[in-house]
Amino acid sequence: MGLESRLPSGLLLTSVEKFVNWSRAGSTWPVTFGLACCAIEMMTTGAANHDLARFGMEVFRGSPRQSDLMIVAGRVSQKMAPVVRNLYDQMADPKWVIAMGVCASSGGMFNNYAIVQGVDHLVPVDMYVPGCPPRPEMLMDGILALHDKIKQEQLVERPRKGESMEDFRRRTGWAGPEVAEVAAERGAAPVPDGRSALPMARR
Amino acid sequence: MFNALRKGFGLTFKTMFRPAVTYEYPEKAKPVAPRYHGRHVLNRHEDGLEKCVGCELCAWACPADAIYVEGSDNTPEERFSPGERYGKIYQINYLRCIFCGLCIEACPTRALTMSNDYHLTFDNRQDYIYEKDRLLAPLPEGAKPPPHTDAEVAARGIAYYEGKSSQTPLASRSDALDHGDVSTGSHPDETHDPALAGTEPKG
Numbered sequence: 001m002g003l004e005s006r007l008p009s010g011l012l013l014t015s016v017e018k019f020v021n022w023s024r025a026g027s028t029w030p031v032t033f034g035l036a037c038c039a040i041e042m043m044t045t046g047a048a049n050h051d052l053a054r055f056g057m058e059v060f061r062g063s064p065r066q067s068d069l070m071i072v073a074g075r076v077s078q079k080m081a082p083v084v085r086n087l088y089d090q091m092a093d094p095k096w097v098i099a100m101g102v103c104a105s106s107g108g109m110f111n112n113y114a115i116v117q118g119v120d121h122l123v124p125v126d127m128y129v130p131g132c133p134p135r136p137e138m139l140m141d142g143i144l145a146l147h148d149k150i151k152q153e154q155l156v157e158r159p160r161k162g163e164s165m166e167d168f169r170r171r172t173g174w175a176g177p178e179v180a181e182v183a184a185e186r187g188a189a190p191v192p193d194g195r196s197a198l199p200m201a202r203r
Numbered sequence: 204m205f206n207a208l209r210k211g212f213g214l215t216f217k218t219m220f221r222p223a224v225t226y227e228y229p230e231k232a233k234p235v236a237p238r239y240h241g242r243h244v245l246n247r248h249e250d251g252l253e254k255c256v257g258c259e260l261c262a263w264a265c266p267a268d269a270i271y272v273e274g275s276d277n278t279p280e281e282r283f284s285p286g287e288r289y290g291k292i293y294q295i296n297y298l299r300c301i302f303c304g305l306c307i308e309a310c311p312t313r314a315l316t317m318s319n320d321y322h323l324t325f326d327n328r329q330d331y332i333y334e335k336d337r338l339l340a341p342l343p344e345g346a347k348p349p350p351h352t353d354a355e356v357a358a359r360g361i362a363y364y365e366g367k368s369s370q371t372p373l374a375s376r377s378d379a380l381d382h383g384d385v386s387t388g389s390h391p392d393e394t395h396d397p398a399l400a401g402t403e404p405k406g
Contacts (some may be wrong), residue, residue, distance in 0.1 A: 051225045068256035102267070106298035106328065109267035118298075120328075130323050130331065138226050142324045149326065
């Protein structure tokens with residue numbers, strides 16, 4: 001993801017990981033960025049009554065380079081698509097995306113040539129929040145779910161507590177030792193456990 | 204200068220003892236309006252039969268094409284709804300649904316209504332396609348899950364659709380011709396009248 005991908009695996013896996021995730025979840029700064037009517041509801045969420053500051057998220061940063069979270073609020077038109085992608089690329093890792101509202105999530109009722117049918121065609125979406133527009137509680141619901149997801153993130157991918165190998169493979173797309181053998185046949189460096197054939201953290 | 208500081212921080216200090224104006228959402232959810240448009244519910248009759256007759260009017264009314272219905276015929280042995288047909292497959296895509304309620308207005312049997320639930324956050328698109336397992340209302344106390352047989356339904360003698368249906372709901376027209384005595388509706392004489400056979404329930 002960032003710095004931690006350069007650290008050797010097997011190190012810093014529990015306490016530091018928890019601390020890093022806790023601090024990331026507690027200061028997920030969104031980028032000031034609204035595309036349509038959902039942005040009004042996003043402003044409401046940030047304002048006094050619902051007060052995103054309770055989750056350390058009141059600073060809607062003016063620059064994508066200072067933000068961690070992109071809340072795509074509103075329909076993404078074809079003309080806006082490269083701009084959205086550009087903003088996402090300018091954000092520093094680690095970064096997350098919430099698709100707010102049905103239009104950003106899937107195109108919603110605008111199933112036509114002008115609207116991108118879901119912002120996940122452009123950027124990887126971590127959490128969908130449906131609704132037209134979603135009420136602030138729904139957005140907060142999505143934000144809290146995203147916080148939980150951030151707290152679950154791993155510096156190095158490995159099976160979670162109580163997670164079966166099958167579930168782990170489904171979650172991470174980890175192919176297993178047999179793929180490592182194929183890689184070894186192709187002349188790649190020998191891998192002891194098949195793990196290092198993977199990128200350290202996928203994102 | 205100290206006077207200004209004292210005044211400023213004094214206000215902050217005093218605010219700590221005032222009641223909070225913020226909606227403390229995740230801990231205390233503010234109740235929504237009683238007619239809030241939330242997630243749909245597919246209702247049941249008091250005996251557990253589904254109200255949905257698979258007419259697809261909701262799917263036709265939907266401006267976002269979020270609803271997919273596939274109806275199927277009830278048989279005397281396997282009866283899911285009191286009508287001639289029932290909704291075999293019923294899907295609502297909550298990434299398209301804009302919660303406008305036109306489907307509710309279109310529904311002739313009040314099978315589809317909306318609840319006040321707005322917790323719809325997932326991190327993938329697949330989970331947003333709600334099928335009957337998540338849409339159907341829970342079974343009433345002591346009711347048997349469908350399918351029921353016609354004999355069971357007739358024995359109960361419930362006036363479905365508030366008794367407003369001129370056609371007996373117990374059997375479709377062809378069934379009624381085959382097993383004449385199965386139909387024990389409120390107007391047995393009109394059962395075979397072709398002019399009345401297609402009359403819509405006005406419930």
